[in-house]
Amino acid sequence: MQAASGPGGRSGKDESPSPQGFRRLRELPPGRERERLRSELVRAWLPMAHRIASRFRDRGEAMDDLRQVAAMGLVKAVDRYDPQRSEAFETYAVPTVTGELKRHFRDCTWDVHVPRRIQDLRNRVRATRRDLIQTEGGPQSPTHAQIAAAAGLSEEDVRLGMEALGSYSALSLDAEPAGVAGGMPLAERLGACDSAMDTAVDREAVKPGLRKLAERERLILYLRFFGDMSQRCIAERLGLSQMHVSRLLHQSCERLRHDALHEAA
Template identity: 45%
Template sequence: MADEGPRADPGPSRRHRGNDTYDNIEPLFGKLAALPEGDRARADLRGEIMRRCLPLAEHIARRFSGRGENYDDLLQVARLGLVNAVDRFDVSRGSSFLSFAVPTIMGEVRRHFRDNTWSVRVPRRVKELQLNLGPTVEILSQRLGRVPRAKEIAAELDIDVVEVTQALIAGNAYQASSLDAPATGEDSESSALPLVESLGAEEPSYGWLEDYLAIEPLLGELSERERHVLRMRFFESRTQSQIAAELGVSQMHISRILSRTLGWLRDQALRD
C-alpha cells in the first residue's frame, strides 16, 4: 500500500466541482438529528446528504487508484466509508463534517488494501506500516529536499529501521504475476513468450540500480567540492591528474578526497 511520491495531496476542499457545495452541510446534520427514527423525512434528508457528499468519496477513491486495485472497487469501498461517516457524525461536537469524513473514508479504503489486496501472506503490523510509508516519504522529501534515508523514515515513525526495511520489501507482495503470462516488451517476438522463458540470467543493471538507490540520498550530504570531484572522476571519466590540474591541487590531494569520500559513502550505505 501508498502509498503512497509524490507531491502532497491537499485533499478535498470545502467546495467541489458542480453546483453543490460542502459549505453549510453541518446544519443538515442538525436537522437530521432532530428527526425521529422511522420518519420518512429523515430518510430523505439522509439521502440528500449522501448525494451531496458523493464527490468526496470519488475524490478519495481516485487518490488511491493506480495501486493495483480497480477504481470502481475502490469507489464502492469509499462510498461505504461515506455511509459510515454520515451515520456516525455527531454535529453537536461542533467540528466540521469534512474533518470527520475524510479520515473515516480513507481508513475504510486503507483497510481494504490491508485485508484484500495482498497476494502473499504478510503480518498485519507490516501491512499497516507499509501503507504509512508513502505519506511519510512524501512529507520527509519535502522537508529535507531529497529522498529520505531508511533511518530518517524510522525516526519519523518512531520505529526500528529493520521494520522500515520489512515494510519496503512487503510492498512487493501486493500482486503476484504468473510465470506463464506473456512477457511485455517492445519486441513483438519476445513479448509473445511466457515470462518464465526470460528468466535464468541475472540482469547486471539491477546491481547498479541498488547501488544508486543506496548512494543517491547520501550525495546531498557531501560538500560541493566532493560532489564536483566525484562528477569529474566517474561521470566525465577524468583521471586524477586531470582533476588536480583543473582544481589547482596535487594529484595526491585528489586521491585523498576520493578515498575519504568513497569510504564514507560505503560506510553509510552499509550501515543503513
C-alpha cells in the first residue's frame, strides 16, 4: 500500500516518513507552527492507526469508537517519539496504539470491574480452553485440571479465570434464566429488605432496660405499643390521669433509650 506524501517526505514503497518531520517537531517551540506540524504528522499516520483498530473489530465495540481510541494512541506516539532513538516511527507507534486499544478493552468495556490479573487469567483460560476443544481428539468440556496443565496455571487460577468469563457483560434483571424457557426473570426472584429485622434488633436492645422498669411502667408500655391503646384508655384502665400516663410513658422511653445507648457504647 502506497501512502500519500506526508510531512518530512515518504518513499513510494515505505510508509515510514523520514525522521526530519519529527526532528523539526522536537526543535520547534510551542506555538501555531508546532501545532500545525503535529497535526500533519497525526493525519499522515492516521490510516495506520485505523488499520490497527480494525484488528479489534470483532470484540463487540463500535468501529468508530475503536478508531477514536487508536487515534488517541497515535497522538501519544507522535508526542513521545524521539527520532534520535529510532529511525522508524512505525516501530514505536504500533505498540503504542495497540497498547491504547488493549487498555480501552481492559478499563472501559467490562460491565463488572475485574482486576487486571483476573482479566489476564480469563484471557489465558479462554484461549487454552478453546485450543483444547479444537484439538483433534481433545475433550469437549475440559476440566480445570486439564486447562491448568495446558496453560501452566494452578487450578485455583483457572477457577478464577472461568468465573471471570461471565463478568465481561452484565445480564439484564429482566432477562430469563439461561436455558429455562418461560422462566421467572431475575428481578422477580430477588429478595427485599425486611423492615422487621430492624424491629427485632431494637427489641433485643431494650430487653435489659425493660427488666429494670417497675411492673406498672412495663404494663403501660405493653398496652400502648403492643395493645395499641390510647393514653386515655390506659388511664381509665389503671385509674390514673391521662397526664400521669403520658409522663410515665415519656420517662420510661427515655430510660430505655439511655440504657440501650449505654449498652451499645
